[in-house]
Amino acid sequence: DTAVSQTPKYLVTQMGNDKSIKCEQNLGHDTMYWYKQDSKKFLKIMFSYNNKELIINETVPNRFSPKSPDKAHLNLHINSLELGDSAVYFCASSQDRGSQYFGPGTRLLVL
Amino acid sequence: AQKVTQAQTEISVVEKEDVTLDCVYETRDTTYYLFWYKQPPSGELVFLIRRNSFDEQNEISGRYSWNFQKSTSSFNFTITASQVVDSAVYFCALSDTNSGGYQKVTFGTGTKLQVIP
Numbered sequence: 001d002t003a004v005s006q007t008p009k010y011l012v013t014q015m016g017n018d019k020s021i022k023c024e025q026n027l028g029h030d031t032m033y034w035y036k037q038d039s040k041k042f043l044k045i046m047f048s049y050n051n052k053e054l055i056i057n058e059t060v061p062n063r064f065s066p067k068s069p070d071k072a073h074l075n076l077h078i079n080s081l082e083l084g085d086s087a088v089y090f091c092a093s094s095q096d097r098g099s100q101y102f103g104p105g106t107r108l109l110v111l
Numbered sequence: 112a113q114k115v116t117q118a119q120t121e122i123s124v125v126e127k128e129d130v131t132l133d134c135v136y137e138t139r140d141t142t143y144y145l146f147w148y149k150q151p152p153s154g155e156l157v158f159l160i161r162r163n164s165f166d167e168q169n170e171i172s173g174r175y176s177w178n179f180q181k182s183t184s185s186f187n188f189t190i191t192a193s194q195v196v197d198s199a200v201y202f203c204a205l206s207d208t209n210s211g212g213y214q215k216v217t218f219g220t221g222t223k224l225q226v227i228p
Contacts, residue, residue, distance in 0.1 A: 031214070041150075041200055043218040055213040090156060097144060097206055097214045102156035 003027050006091050006103035013081055014111055020077045021106045023091030031055075032074035033100065034066060035090040043090070049074055081110045113138045115205050117219035124193050125227050132188045132222045134203030140164075144206040145179065145186045150221070151199040162186065193226045200224070 004025045013019055025032065033056075034046040048056035049068040063079045074091060091103040114137040124130045136145065147159040160170065162179050170177045174191045190197050200221045209215040 033216075041221050041223075043202065043221075045216065048213065048215075050213065055211060056209060056215060088154065092156075094214070099146065099158050099161045100216060101158060102148075104155050107154075 004091060004093055004101050004103040006089075006106050008106060009104060010107050010109075012109045012111065015081055015083060017081050018077070018079045019081060019108070020075055021089055021091075021108075023074045023076070023103055025072055025091075025093040025101070025103075027093055027095070027101060029093040029095045029098075029101075030071055031094050031096070032068065032071070033092040033094075034074065034076050035092065035102075037088040037090060037105070039087070047074075047076075081108075083110050086110045113140075113205050113207050113215070113217045115203055115217050115219035117201075117203055117222050119222045120220070121223040121225070123225045123227060126195060127192050129189060129191050130193050130224065132190075132201050132203075132224065134186045134188065134219060136184050136186065136203070136205045138205060138207045140207040142207075146204040146206065146216075147177065147186075147188050148202045148204065148218075149199045150202065151196075156202075159188075190224075193224075195226050195228050198224060198226045 007022045031050045033048045037043045046060045047066040052068045065077045068074045086109050088105045090105050092100040094100040116135045143164045145162045149157045167179050176189045178187045200223045202221045203219040206216045
């Protein structure tokens with residue numbers, strides 16, 4: 001059973017489009033995260049939700065909007081995609097201050 | 112502010128050599144956690160170890176060992192008798208609390224390890 005899953009795995013789209021990435025965890029964790037990994041492999045936190053409540057919101061353009069319908073799901077919607085949004089987006093989950101377990105990543109390419 | 116420094120950008124070793132990956136961190140918290148993650152060429156992030164700030168005991172897991180030195184704010188990772196399958200990017204990370212009291216994890220920039228057969 002996959003602990004943290006993300007869909008889609010690959011996403012190729014045109015500039016200006018709107019797209020969503022979905023994340024689900026079956027670990028029973030109360031906290032979920034979105035990270036962005038750029039082409040230089042830098043991993044940077046974007047958002048964190050604890051029990052459906054937004055607790056971390058780093059300096060991210062407001063074109064990015066997370067949504068947590070329940071504590072097992074955290075989706076990421078991106079409006080008006082730009083070339084610079086091309087990256088790998090990782091979802092992760094943890095229980096309290098426990099270890100974070102990562103999804104397989106979504107490779108987004110904006111053309 | 113929290114910071115994690117992995118000064119080694121890339122390391123190449125020949126198979127069976129030992130290699131140490133350095134990690135230095137900064138935090139104002141007295142309670143914090145340190146992690147190492149592995150990212151192989153396939154791209155997934157694999158959790159390796161978690162250490163809390165009150166436990167300075169070194170840890171060994173097979174060919175992997177970790178040396179936590181609070182006095183120098185370092186959490187180094189050694190791979191003994193390296194193998195080609197160890198080739199990956201390794202990330203050190205620090206978890207402490209943000210201004211809202213929630214966990215915030217800061218990653219280092221990663222060290223790319225290449226093990227040459």
